[in-house]
Amino acid sequence: MPSGRHADGGGLYLAVKETGARSWAFMWKRNGKRREAGLGAFPDVSLAQARRIADTYRIAIAEGRDPIAERRATQAPKTFVDVVECFLADNEHGWRNAKHRQQWRNTLATYGKPIANMPLDEIDTEAVLRCLKPIWREKPETASRVRGRIERVLAYATARGWRDRERINPATWKGHLSAILPKPAKLVRGHHAAMRFEEVPEFMAALRQRKGIAAKALEFTILTAARSGEVREMSWSEIDRDAAVWTVPAERMKAYRAHRVPLTDAALAVLDQTPFVDDNPLVFPGAKGKPMSDMTLAAVLKRMDVDATVHGFRSSFRDWVGDATAFPRELAEAALAHAVGDQTERAYRRSDALERRRDLMEAWASMCGSSNA
Numbered sequence: 001m002p003s004g005r006h007a008d009g010g011g012l013y014l015a016v017k018e019t020g021a022r023s024w025a026f027m028w029k030r031n032g033k034r035r036e037a038g039l040g041a042f043p044d045v046s047l048a049q050a051r052r053i054a055d056t057y058r059i060a061i062a063e064g065r066d067p068i069a070e071r072r073a074t075q076a077p078k079t080f081v082d083v084v085e086c087f088l089a090d091n092e093h094g095w096r097n098a099k100h101r102q103q104w105r106n107t108l109a110t111y112g113k114p115i116a117n118m119p120l121d122e123i124d125t126e127a128v129l130r131c132l133k134p135i136w137r138e139k140p141e142t143a144s145r146v147r148g149r150i151e152r153v154l155a156y157a158t159a160r161g162w163r164d165r166e167r168i169n170p171a172t173w174k175g176h177l178s179a180i181l182p183k184p185a186k187l188v189r190g191h192h193a194a195m196r197f198e199e200v201p202e203f204m205a206a207l208r209q210r211k212g213i214a215a216k217a218l219e220f221t222i223l224t225a226a227r228s229g230e231v232r233e234m235s236w237s238e239i240d241r242d243a244a245v246w247t248v249p250a251e252r253m254k255a256y257r258a259h260r261v262p263l264t265d266a267a268l269a270v271l272d273q274t275p276f277v278d279d280n281p282l283v284f285p286g287a288k289g290k291p292m293s294d295m296t297l298a299a300v301l302k303r304m305d306v307d308a309t310v311h312g313f314r315s316s317f318r319d320w321v322g323d324a325t326a327f328p329r330e331l332a333e334a335a336l337a338h339a340v341g342d343q344t345e346r347a348y349r350r351s352d353a354l355e356r357r358r359d360l361m362e363a364w365a366s367m368c369g370s371s372n373a
Contacts, residue, residue: 012054014042024050026057030066037068038161068161080123080153081116084108087156104149111135111146120163123154125170129180136181144184147171194312197320197367204368206304214296216274217284221297221310223267223365225317225335227254228310232291235281244268245354248337259337262358266365317364324367327360335360 005013005025013025024039039045039053060067092101109116114130115123128150135143151171157163168176195203200222207219221231230248239246246261253259263271277285286292297310314336321332335357 008047008051008054010054010058012039012050014050024053026054026067028057028061030061035068037071071161079117079119080112083120083157083162084112084153086160087153090156107142107146108149108153111142112150115150120154120157123170125176125180128170128177132177132181140184147173147177193307193309194315194319195306195308197316197324200313200316200320200368201370203304203306207300210300210304212300213274213277213284214292214300216270217292218297218300218310220267220270220284222313222317223264223270223368224261224361225314225364226261227314227337228294228297230259232284232286232294232297234283236276236283237281239263239271239283241268244358253337255337257337260352260354262354262361264358264362264365266369267361320364320367321360325360325363327363331356331360 001014001016001022003016003018005015007013011026011028013027014022015025016022022042024042024045026037026039028035037057039050042050045053057067060070088101088104092104111131115127118127128147131150132143132147135146148171151169151173154163154169154171158165158167158169171177204219204222207215207222217231220226221228224231224246226248230252233252234246234248238248244263246263248259248261250256250258271283274283278289280289282289282291284292286296294310301308301310318332318336321327321335322329331353334353
């Protein structure tokens with residue numbers, strides 16, 4: 001059967017795609033506009049079944065009722081939170097790690113409370129603004145993420161036929177909320193505050209005098225130029241002492257690619273001072289044996305009266321490589337686990353230059369431990 005719509009009569013059609021997939025559709029006009037309702041795929045829905053459904057639609061239309069609205073009323077999730085559950089069930093299996101799935105649930109549960117139990121048809125612009133306004137200025141990055149997720153859930157509901165396609169998505173930014181709320185970019189802070197690399201040796205000397213596991217975690221973070229989360233969630237099983245390598249699994253990396261970190265003598269010395277804690281698999285466990293929070297490391301800097309962020313030390317490292325060494329840019333970017341080059345170039349560059357990066361990190365550790373930068 002050729003692709004296209006094939007009429008059975010009375011508004012019932014069999015739609016055939018170029019792939020050969022077939023499905024039933026019922027079409028009619030209301031107020032001069034064409035309406036279309038999907039009745040199911042063939043052969044899951046037989047010709048006899050499709051004709052019976054079409055008969056009920058014709059009766060509803062003749063009586064002035066809307067068969068699509070009636071179907072939504074009986075089949076569709078009733079509230080926003082119901083749609084969220086359907087959306088997550090259909091989509092979260094495609095997300096690459098459990099943390100991302102949990103973030104979706106948490107942000108929508110926390111910041112979507114004003115619309116959680118609202119019927120879909122009642123969620124309008126004002127309802128969405130009740131979710132966003134309390135956090136738009138104080139938490140611009142979170143607010144922007146929440147807006148995007150609400151928009152996507154409502155778009156999903158529309159695609160499933162649970163919302164009127166002719167209604168605008170109230171969480172749409174361009175041409176809609178952009179006329180009401182200030183641009184997120186104007187609210188976001190600048191780059192992470194970073195310490196000048198010339199000041200790092202003196203700071204590291206002071207840091208090594210401090211006791212506590214948070215100070216050790218911060219020292220290790222700086223020596224490896226790693227992200228805070230990679231260190232805070234690091235387990236002993238990721239460390240190969242013989243090879244002096246720490247392998248961060250893909251699911252904990254920002255780019256979702258496993259990353260090998262050469263461990264210098266200074267970094268290994270920090271691990272030597274960090275013994276197992278009650279057989280906890282974490283190298284730097286926090287309260288109740290769970291990963292410590294990013295605020296725990298930030299608190300160390302605050303107590304030391306340092307005007308810098310934990311993440312900012314990655315910038316200190318990058319500035320040092322570029323301004324004070326002859327190491328190539330690509331090596332510094334690889335040490336920071338940044339993607340270098342276009343997709344084709346990265347596909348052909350299979351090596352992660354581990355041993356060349358070992359020389360770089362040894363030089364960084366030496367600089368961090370020097371008395372004169």
